[in-house]
Amino acid sequence: MIVHQSFIKSVYCINPNCPRPYPQPGDFKFCSSCGSMLRLNNRYVPLQHLGLGGFAAIYTVWDQQDQTEKVLKLLVEKSPKALQLFEQEAAVLQRLKHPGVPKVESDSYFTVSLGTCQQRLLPCLVMEKINGETLEAILNRYPQGCPETLIINWLYQAADILQELHDLGIIHRDIKPSNLMVREETGQLVAIDFGGAKQIGAIPLGKQNCSTRLISPGYSPPEQIAGDVVGPTADFYALGRTMIQLLTGQDLAELQDPATGEFHWRDRTKVRRGLANLLDSMIRLDPQKRPAKAADIQRRLVVNCRLSKKSSSSSFSLFQALTKAAGTAQEISVRVLITGAQVIFSLVRWLWRVFISIVLACLDTLGEMVMAGIGAVVGATTGFALINRTIVGDSFADWMIGQWILMVPEIQIIPWGELIMFACAGLGTAWGLTEAGGFGQQKRRLIAGITGIFGYGVGWFIWQASISYSPREQLAGLGDLWQVSLSYNSIADRLLGLVTAVAVIPLVLGLGLPSHYLVHAAVAASGTGMIFSGLVRLNILPLEVLVHIFSFSDVSWSDFINTISFFGLLGITIGFWLGVSYYLLVPVLRLLGWR
Incomplete structure (x- = not known):
């Protein structure tokens, strides 16, 4: 703490109604404008306001105990349903222990009193800060669509994350490019925003309409839009649609015939047949015709989508494109090695589970x-x-x-x-x-x-x-x-x-x-x-x-x-x-x- 004292020059007041939330002197314990507390849970110091996400405000905070920078989600919506979803996200993240999910400690969910005459309690959730870009941001650098090798890599890692979720009885329900990030240090894919996550089997039969409808146009499957009970295959549908958008570089609405409603995408990009068949099976309207498990997706990727020797001639041009996007050839090499090791580790872990x-x-x-x-x-x-x-x-x-x-x-x-x-x-x-x-x-x-x-x-x-x-x-x-x-x-x-x-x-x-x-x-x-x-x-x-x-x-x-x-x-x-x-x-x- 003594080492970091000089770093905290100014802090941010998290009171949504504060007239002047920033800057506040780093050594202040209370906001000079509204009187709210500036030390959260006697541990976290808000440093910067990153923006709004759904019902929550997002901040970077300094963890005085771990001496690390983390992310704080602050619920600003007052409705009971918003609070229920927020608490649900905290409970889900606390259960998950996977490199593809932001780390959340057991005591990272708490409420903060503003310490003002309003006496309002603000629910807070602190999680690991992921340094990197979302797949949505990466797609902006590839207007013609991302390289197929990146898609295969991301799809395999996303399936591994979903396997972990589904094994614990959890459905994400909101897979899309903006909710998938790539760690800057390792290239590891990370799923974020678990506010819409649902426990498998949590909705009794006959009460489907009582569940919260979470819809992301273009990504949510038909059964989710209709408010029916959804299963793991709903995540596979959203993931398939996400990867198709990343492959083609086009909005999903542009790939759907407005007259017939049919979805056409294969003619918009060059893609090997094994990958195209896999993605088409993931976005079928009938949930029972989609892959049953995330391990099935990984298996089909390993069997049908492995790079052939004929593709080595185009490796140099692809390498140059990736080098330009990431910075240096050395950094790309490290990322490829790490990602390859992660793929091998995931495959070995899957084989071990089968055994x-x-x-x-x-x-x-x-x-x-x-x-x-x-x-x-x-x-x-x-x-x-x-x-x-x-x-x-x-x-x-x-x-x-x-x-x-x-x-x-x-x-x-x-x-x-x-x-x-x-x-x-x-x-x-x-x-x-x-x-x-x-x-x-x-x-x-x-x-x-x-x-x-x-x-x-x-x-x-x-x-x-x-x-x-x-x-x-x-x-x-x-x-x-x-x-x-x-x-x-x-x-x-x-x-x-x-x-x-x-x-x-x-x-x-x-x-x-x-x-x-x-x-x-x-x-x-x-x-x-x-x-x-x-x-x-x-x-x-x-x-x-x-x-x-x-x-x-x-x-x-x-x-x-x-x-x-x-x-x-x-x-x-x-x-x-x-x-x-x-x-x-x-x-x-x-x-x-x-x-």
Whole structure:
């Protein structure tokens, strides 16, 4: 502070009604004209008035604690909505920690009393000062449009900033050339003006019209203009329009046909096809047809828009143009190196995120498979013990035989006790999948348990009802008949595939998965049925073992091991196919627009 004391020759009064706000002597604590405080929050000294931005006045201030120059935004609008947006901007910036966003400390938002008879409180927000130019100012030096290489660089960096915002559930909602700056020291792109930022999902359904409409003509997407709920793709639309304006050097209104409303821009500039296709996809009217994530934009830039060797011949002329704009060739070289390093770092960080996502998906799926297998084994063991070590199985079988003959005498089902084992196995499998807690599911133990019992019970019943029409000794494989004829193998593998599929569908529907319930159920059912059908067809699961599992007539250790192995494998298979559906198929469907 002592070192800087001689620097502060004069300060600025921030009172909007002060008749003579500047200059004030640097050592004054109160304004000599209106009596307002000149030291804000006992830390910041206003040095210069930069202008007005929206509802706020902008000043440069000296931070006496950090000994650095910063920017102060002072809310001058008195409406409650303006205050809400101002506080929202402060909250958003405090959460963000990215080089492409102005740094804001946790205590940088405060209110200041003018200390006058008015007793008015002024909300203040202090943030990092970005030394550099906005893309709007840079465009003024390129009346024919900015070089394509700069556009690719800016687009990649802007996508990286938006990825950070969207990962935190924040939509900027006001991307345009005047809200994007380039740091003078490093060439890093910086997004500013977060007054219109919105939390994703903050607006409940049916209350869209209650949200604040923030519209920047030419840049805001149709859904934002209509006041509907907007998502991350709204930022991609605005960013695409911004980059098209920078490429062509023309106002967006000049690129739109006033008669048809169609947007034509490709014939106004020379642009490679990969970049043009990407920008056109970003500005589609349908939000679901735009890129789904900022990482998709970066990936397409890396794959389709990398500079080719043929462009090296024009590098010197481009280099001269950039040198003239920036100052010296040495400065340009440093900026290019730094920007290249930032692009590489962003790409590495994206690849690392993809790798971590794959590892987490594999671990989540593996956890579900293990817990489903354990739950199935525990359930099957419990059911096996009930029907072979207690009177529950025999009592239940006697009662069901008597009731069933009266209702459906043409279908003879004898081993009703085994239904208890299947029900216990279904309950254990459902609870195992639920307790694993993966795939974003709700832990609905009761509903999952009921649907697990129901599914496995129906599967067992379909098997028994089907084989009741065939000689049991044929399916049981007595003698050498099943070894000679493959017809029963074919019947059994198809039947088992059907049974497992039917058993899986209710179980999956009861798990409380976050979305696409029928897709998950269909994938898990068809995949599981296909695998078990293949096991029978390849004789890995012989018919003798299969028939004993569904209706064994004696009790032995081999029966017990075969039974718990069957149900354990069934649970593991269900967990595997749910992972395939949740992490592979459903994301592809979302990418194609199926929400």
